[in-house]
Amino acid sequence: MGRIVLLFFILLGGPVQGAVPEDPFGSPMWEYNLNRYLGEGREVVLDERVVLTVPPFAEDSAQVPLTLDLSGFPGEVDEIVTWIDLNPIPHLFTLTPGATPTRLISLNFRVQQATTVRAAVRDRHGVWHIGSAYVDAAGGGCTAPSLTAANPDWESNFGTIRGGAFSQVPGVRYKFSVMHPMDSGMVGDVPAFHIESVRLAVPGADEPLLSMTLSQSAAENPMFVFELERQPAGAMLWLRDNNGNVFERRLGGGA
Structure with missing residues (x-):
């Protein structure tokens, strides 16, 4: 009887604890990266409401734009994790939203070869909703030397x-860039040197508007875009790299 109920639940499309849906892109790293970044025994569903956009072909493998649009995703989001399946360091960022929902995130990344890109969104029930996209590329973006550090005035x-x-009506759009070489650590004799933490917060608030951790797959001189559902009174941007350098700027509440 239990097997019949389970089969009926699957046919209705409900998630099964620990079940892994088939990857529509057929990536060899599909299950491995799910376990690596989301943990084993988690609930995973493919969800078209997690809208992940990358170009069909990376004209510049060191600067590939990614946009994650969650404006159509219902309910609250507890955590967001993105990764690039076939990069040497697949992880791109992990983001924890605050009380004000984050509905859009944009950031450039590096790509080493043609690959599937993933965004996983965990809802309040602990279910991970996966959006995927594929980018073709000549490759080499992760092992290309930084152009920023080559500039004598950098x-x-x-x-x-x-x-x-x-x-915005409603909400607010934060857009900013930071001058940083974001060295991947994959170029000879050049150690990893990258921004690893990003935080937006209203001074005096109990929790930040959002917190993000970055990995070496992020592009140099990164440009960030965050769209929040509601506009706070003001915000401070705080960034820290893996060498302990801290950068801050007031972004305000509107312009």
């Missing part, structure tokens, strides 16, 4: 943040 501009907050 140290004078190191850590410079440009951008601000832009009003």
Whole structure:
């Protein structure tokens, strides 16, 4: 009787604890990366409401734009994890939203070869909703030397943040870039040197608007875009790299 009930539940499309749906892209790293980044025994469903967009072909393998649109995703989000299946370091970022829902995230990344890209969104019930996209590429983006560090004047501009907050109805759009070489650690004699933490917060608030951890797959001189559902009174941006450098800027509440 139990097997009949389980089969009926699967036919209705409900998630089964620990079950892994078939990857529509057929990546050899599908189950491995699910276990690596989401843990074993988790519930996973493919969800078209997790809209992940990358270009069909990476014209520049060191600067590939990624946009994650959650405007059509119902309910609250506890955590977001993104990764690039076939990169030497697949993880791109993990983001924890605050009380104000984050509905759009955009960031450039590096790609080493043609690969599937993933975004996993965990809801309040602990279920991971997966969106995927495929980018073709000539490759080599993860092992290409930084152009920023090759500039003799880069140290004078190191850590410079440009951008601000832009009003939307409803909500707010934060867009900013930071001058940083974001060395992947995969170029000879050049150690990993990258921004590893990003936080947006309203001064005095109990919790941040969002917190993000970055890995070496993020592109150099990263440009971030965050769209929040509601506009706070103001926000401070705080970033830290793996060498302990800290960068801060007030982004305000509108422009």
